Amino acid sequence: MxxxxxxxxxxxxxxxxxxxxxxxxxxxxxxILAALADAGLEPADVDGMCRFAPPFEPxxxxxxxxxxxxxxxxxxxxxxxxxxxxxAVIAHAAAAVMTGLARVVVVYRALSQSKGGxxxxxxxxAPRGGPPAADVVVAEEDNRSFAxxxxxxxxxxxxxxxxxxxxxxxxxxxxxxxxxxGSIAITQxxxxxxxxxxxxxxxxxxxxxxxxARMISEPLRLFDLCLENDGACAYVITxxxxxxxxxxxxxxVLSATQTISPYREPMGIYVTGELLELFxxxxxxxxxxDAGVTxxxxxxxxxxxxxxxxxxxxxxxxxxxxxxxxxxxxxxxxTGPDSPLPVNTHGGHLSEAYLHGMNGxxxxxxxxxxxxxxxxxxxxxxxVGAPAGSATILAR
Numbered sequence: 001m002x003x004x005x006x007x008x009x010x011x012x013x014x015x016x017x018x019x020x021x022x023x024x025x026x027x028x029x030x031x032i033l034a035a036l037a038d039a040g041l042e043p044a045d046v047d048g049m050c051r052f053a054p055p056f057e058p059x060x061x062x063x064x065x066x067x068x069x070x071x072x073x074x075x076x077x078x079x080x081x082x083x084x085x086x087x088a089v090i091a092h093a094a095a096a097v098m099t100g101l102a103r104v105v106v107v108y109r110a111l112s113q114s115k116g117g118x119x120x121x122x123x124x125x126a127p128r129g130g131p132p133a134a135d136v137v138v139a140e141e142d143n144r145s146f147a148x149x150x151x152x153x154x155x156x157x158x159x160x161x162x163x164x165x166x167x168x169x170x171x172x173x174x175x176x177x178x179x180x181x182g183s184i185a186i187t188q189x190x191x192x193x194x195x196x197x198x199x200x201x202x203x204x205x206x207x208x209x210x211x212x213a214r215m216i217s218e219p220l221r222l223f224d225l226c227l228e229n230d231g232a233c234a235y236v237i238t239x240x241x242x243x244x245x246x247x248x249x250x251x252x253v254l255s256a257t258q259t260i261s262p263y264r265e266p267m268g269i270y271v272t273g274e275l276l277e278l279f280x281x282x283x284x285x286x287x288x289x290d291a292g293v294t295x296x297x298x299x300x301x302x303x304x305x306x307x308x309x310x311x312x313x314x315x316x317x318x319x320x321x322x323x324x325x326x327x328x329x330x331x332x333x334x335t336g337p338d339s340p341l342p343v344n345t346h347g348g349h350l351s352e353a354y355l356h357g358m359n360g361x362x363x364x365x366x367x368x369x370x371x372x373x374x375x376x377x378x379x380x381x382x383x384v385g386a387p388a389g390s391a392t393i394l395a396r
Contacts, residue, residue, distance in 0.1 A: 004252045015231065016198070050076070083388075108358075189223075284317065318383070
């Protein structure tokens with residue numbers, strides 16, 4: 001069991017921007033050096049690395065070992081499926097430290113969409129140069145042969161289908177859904193306005209702004225979708241004992257989950273059971289049981305928000321709100337600093353930056369250290385959650 005055996009002892013990030021100078025490699029180096037400096041460590045202290053698997057993460061371990069002058073990596077691992085890696089990379093890093101395979105593990109994510117493909121493009125995965133060879137099998141996890149012919153080609157289109165399904169199942173009117181999604185988007189923009197690192201720090205949003213935004217894939221408007229940007233994040237994991245020797249405020253890992261079952265891949269369309277299930281209930285129960293906490297112990301949550309629908313449904317999938325009631329919860333109680341559960345206090349993917357959930361981990365650490373710009377008073381336990389069973393619970 002991971003609970004309090006390891007801790008995050010350093011965090012680092014680059015600036016976030018639509019088009020930053022340098023490559024993803026440059027950004028990864030900057031974020032990692034910042035995280036090590038925050039921990040009081042040097043590159044020579046690093047003997048482990050965890051990252052998202054290609055094609056999501058373009059910066060490899062050999063690139064960083066050479067650039068940073070790391071003498072030797074004794075452990076390195078990668079996790080596939082994009083946002084599904086959020087809980088996996090922290091679990092792998094924790095396992096490596098706990099078993100003695102590594103002493104200091106760096107987890108990183110670097111993204112330079114301005115110099116490559118943007119995730120929101122419908123043609124981002126389209127085959128080039130004609131049909132694939134006869135011996136090439138399209139991965140089942142992509143669902144492309146079942147989705148692309150029907151216009152479900154980009155993440156925004158897929159998430160729009162989920163949001164519409166949610167409204168139909170729970171009897172929401174178009175106005176009900178608009179109020180729910182808009183409440184999330186506007187609250188997160190307000191968080192970002194106070195965050196000097198956020199892309200949207202200087203751009204306020206009113207209800208008039210939100211409603212006037214163009215429809216991208218009905219019922220999702222422009223401000224319901226995450227940003228496309230460049231940037232990098234990193235954090236350092238070591239043993240709890242070593243962490244205490246490095247700083248007075250280490251953030252301990254209580255639990256981390258990852259899971260895959262048939263047709264439950266991220267952004268899946270044709271799944272077993274109900275399309276609305278964003279996070280398997282059994283996995284959520286395991287996440288809290290392993291951490292030794294209950295839902296009521298969580299002071300702040302950083303939910304993966306590729307769209308505004310995802311935090312909405314996450315409140316239900318993680319068990320904070322009854323199924324079918326999150327739309328009412330966010331419109332009446334909200335997710336702001338004075339709500340029962342503040343959510344995405346950095347602005348999230350919608351208004352800070354999109355880093356596959358990694359910037360949510362950094363925000364959780366800041367909240368537990370007491371250094372966040374939108375500090376939740378007395379925050380001692382934080383949840384960072386992604387779809388499809390990938391999450392972690394942290395505590396000071």
